[in-house]
Amino acid sequence: MIIDFHTHIFPEKIAEKTISTLSTKGGIPAYSDGMLNGLLNSMKDAGVDISVVLPVVTAPKQFESIHRFAMEINEREYGEQKLISFGGIHPDTANYKEELNFIASHGFKGIKIHPDYQETFIDDIRYKRIISYATELGLAIVTHAGFDVGYPDLTHCTPDRTLNMFRDVKPEKLVLAHMGGLNYWDDVEKYLVGENVYFDTAYVADEISDEQFIRIVKNHGVDKVLFATDIPWKPQKKFVEVVQNLTSKMDFDDCVTEKIMGGNALKLL
Secondary structure, eight states: OEEEEEHHHOOOHHHHHHHHHHHHHTOOOOOSSSEEEEEEEHHHHHTOEEEOOOOOOSGHHHHGHHHHHHHHHHHHHTTTTTEEOOOOTTTTTOOOHHHHHHHHHTTTOEEEEOTTTOOOOTSHHHHHHHHHHHHHHHHHEEEBBOOEEEOOOOOOOHHHHHHHHHHOOOOEEEEETTTTTTTTTTHHHHTTTTTOOOEEEEETTTTHHHHHHHHHHHHHOGGEEEEEEEETTHHHHHHHHHHHHHHOOOOOOHHHHHHHIIIHHHHOO
């Protein structure tokens, strides 16, 4: 089974504009149209069985509309494929416990936060409160980590700040996107490798060197790495091939490919 733990789609009425804006701002191409059918077609072509959809709440007022769309995703049937949307929350929300209770009570498996898009450092007290209460509710927390091409001047989730937050809050299901921190992998090795956190491969599998990727997986633990792509910003089919090729080079765990490509995610979900 192949599970992509990091994907994005948008409602049809805003998808084209959103994809165009983000692509232009970040200077990166999009590999799908950012809509439901685009993701499903990509999954079929790549052999992906389940995709986890991660919404980003960029303003507190978006909470209702984003979760209405997310619930629609979770309620639909897609034949042989399956989509699982997480919820989202903004650190400036006045009622973070109420919103997290809503997310948990409506069957969401976790939440996505994005320190750069939300302009808040990961070790800010607002995130600490959210992550702590989400952990009490049994929710997984996925956070963008490291550099973001759309916000090149300031990184809000660096490995050292992540470690500060983690040691204070001790979340049980924390997923750090982009192998712990996009373009910060030396610091990931310094501060985060070996901690009780998950890394996902979103966006980075063809950016990081093979040697460093394999070293991080070996030293961090095969059980704590999740296959992910970040579609529409990276192509699923190519990433399936790239990550499977990387895992085939690892001789320190007989089940390394099975675990990273889907087994670890299945347990977490």
